Amino acid sequence: MDIKELKPTSIWHYFDAITGVPRPSKKEERIREFLLNFAKEQNLEVKVDKTGNVVITKEATPGCEGAPTVILQAHMDMVCEKNGDVKHDFERDPIETYIDGEWVKARGTTLGADNGIGMAAAMAVLADKELKHGRIQALFTVDEETGLTGAFGLESGMIDGKYLLNLDSEDEAEIFIGCAGGIDTTSTFTYKQEALPAGKFYLRVEVKNLLGGHSGGDIHLGRGNANKLLARFLWLCMQRHEVHLCAIDGGNLRNAIPREAMAVIAVNPEEKEAVRAELNHYAADVAAELSGVDPNVTVDMVTADTPEFMIEDKVAHALISALYAAPHGVIAMSHDIEGLVETSTNLASVKMTEPGKIVVATSQRSSVESEKYDIAYQVECLFRLAGAEPSHGDGYPGWKPNMHSRIKDIAVEAYQELYQQTPAIKAIHAGLECGLFLTKYPQLDMISFGPTLRGVHSPDEMMHIPAVEKFWTHLVLILDKVAVESSVEGETGILKNISPFIRTKKREAD
Numbered sequence: 001m002d003i004k005e006l007k008p009t010s011i012w013h014y015f016d017a018i019t020g021v022p023r024p025s026k027k028e029e030r031i032r033e034f035l036l037n038f039a040k041e042q043n044l045e046v047k048v049d050k051t052g053n054v055v056i057t058k059e060a061t062p063g064c065e066g067a068p069t070v071i072l073q074a075h076m077d078m079v080c081e082k083n084g085d086v087k088h089d090f091e092r093d094p095i096e097t098y099i100d101g102e103w104v105k106a107r108g109t110t111l112g113a114d115n116g117i118g119m120a121a122a123m124a125v126l127a128d129k130e131l132k133h134g135r136i137q138a139l140f141t142v143d144e145e146t147g148l149t150g151a152f153g154l155e156s157g158m159i160d161g162k163y164l165l166n167l168d169s170e171d172e173a174e175i176f177i178g179c180a181g182g183i184d185t186t187s188t189f190t191y192k193q194e195a196l197p198a199g200k201f202y203l204r205v206e207v208k209n210l211l212g213g214h215s216g217g218d219i220h221l222g223r224g225n226a227n228k229l230l231a232r233f234l235w236l237c238m239q240r241h242e243v244h245l246c247a248i249d250g251g252n253l254r255n256a257i258p259r260e261a262m263a264v265i266a267v268n269p270e271e272k273e274a275v276r277a278e279l280n281h282y283a284a285d286v287a288a289e290l291s292g293v294d295p296n297v298t299v300d301m302v303t304a305d306t307p308e309f310m311i312e313d314k315v316a317h318a319l320i321s322a323l324y325a326a327p328h329g330v331i332a333m334s335h336d337i338e339g340l341v342e343t344s345t346n347l348a349s350v351k352m353t354e355p356g357k358i359v360v361a362t363s364q365r366s367s368v369e370s371e372k373y374d375i376a377y378q379v380e381c382l383f384r385l386a387g388a389e390p391s392h393g394d395g396y397p398g399w400k401p402n403m404h405s406r407i408k409d410i411a412v413e414a415y416q417e418l419y420q421q422t423p424a425i426k427a428i429h430a431g432l433e434c435g436l437f438l439t440k441y442p443q444l445d446m447i448s449f450g451p452t453l454r455g456v457h458s459p460d461e462m463m464h465i466p467a468v469e470k471f472w473t474h475l476v477l478i479l480d481k482v483a484v485e486s487s488v489e490g491e492t493g494i495l496k497n498i499s500p501f502i503r504t505k506k507r508e509a510d
Helices: 009-019 029-041 113-127 149-153 226-240 269-289 313-325 369-385 406-419 434-440 465-483 500-509
Strands: 045-048 054-058 070-075 097-100 103-106 136-141 163-166 174-179 181-190 201-208 243-250 261-267 298-303 329-333 341-354 357-366 389-392 424-428 445-448 462-464
Touching: 009 029, 009 113, 009 465, 029 045, 029 054, 029 113, 054 113, 070 113, 113 136, 113 462, 113 465, 149 434, 163 406, 163 434, 163 465, 174 406, 181 313, 181 369, 201 226, 201 269, 226 243, 226 261, 226 269, 226 313, 226 341, 243 313, 261 269, 269 298, 313 357, 313 369, 329 369, 341 369, 357 369, 369 389, 406 445, 406 465, 434 445, 462 465
Parallel strands: 070 136, 070 163, 163 445, 174 424
Antiparallel strands: 045 054, 054 136, 097 103, 103 462, 174 445, 181 357, 181 389, 201 261, 201 298, 243 261, 243 341, 329 341, 341 357
């Protein structure tokens, strides 16, 4: 079956179309053009700000003109990750999707359901002629994944709604009312390229086949970090043998737990067998340690070609020691919300960006602003002691939960009516754009929700098909309920004249 044949056909139709449009972060030109063409086809008002964000407006259905305006928000870009053996150009090639039981997946790449399904839902609402709703503004932001550039740069006057529905969460039956803030730290090591000693033997050490995942949503799972695992082995080797580091590379994105890492090292020929034996023991230890959370991890070693140079030993040893010592994972759990990670850090990537420089990227998150900076400063201190030059990004604010949110109450009521179940009200450790929206538009009342996704930010990303239908039905009923709500603050209307779509769903449920 093709995903366009799945139900509800409207949301799957637009999701399928979105997967055909390349949309890496910071390169959203094609998906923006796609949205502008859509708005033109639907005869809807559209505007674009200087940052590249798009807002499409649909007026209220007759009789609902007095209802509060609802903003449907999703981001255009996607994380572009693929397995090492997959040939895929994210700037040119469409995502190849397929159905596996109750899940939609991609062949060896990220699926882009984060946040393609949010975009698809907003487009389906804009295109539907039968839904009942007040005035709708669909806000599509750029570069959420690598810098929240769209949310930072959103211009005043682009939106004017009362309620904002962020369609960028990953667990059906959960409504999020808060998120962590974050800040990135990069530490740059400067080194001399030195000539290779004569008579050395060269080995390539690889850590791969880890699950990786989202550095916010999956950090509590305890999955392996390829950079940490590689540094641990190299540090152990350096304590026992004469080891020279010639190359190192690991991870990619700041918000993805690194799945793969590699290093090229030089050893004395008479020690190569001992190093191989130690690698085998180490690989067995790692496999045992991660058997419950990362069962496919492999640590391997192969003979390497002679490199052009080696990194000066002083810097190489300091780098490996710092990577081994660097914190990664959960730092603290919340004392206020049970089960919520409060503070974490991700040792995201190690890159030889240009001759003579190695850049280590980390990402810190916390729902407590002071602790966000505390862990960032700890990372700074560690790498500064190792001889690197650390710097911090601008960071982004968290979104403080509002337990008195009216749109939260409406969403809970809608879910209870549809499914006779109360959704969980949560805060999320991952970063959302909502905190930035609130600083620019303090009148907003916001929630975040979405269908069930798994393996986000990795080639294992998949989306639960039944959850998409529940998400869509829930969204439609929320809009229906808001449509009859008075524009007077605190006054709530009574649900009546329910749209044909909802009447049908209620009959099916009965």
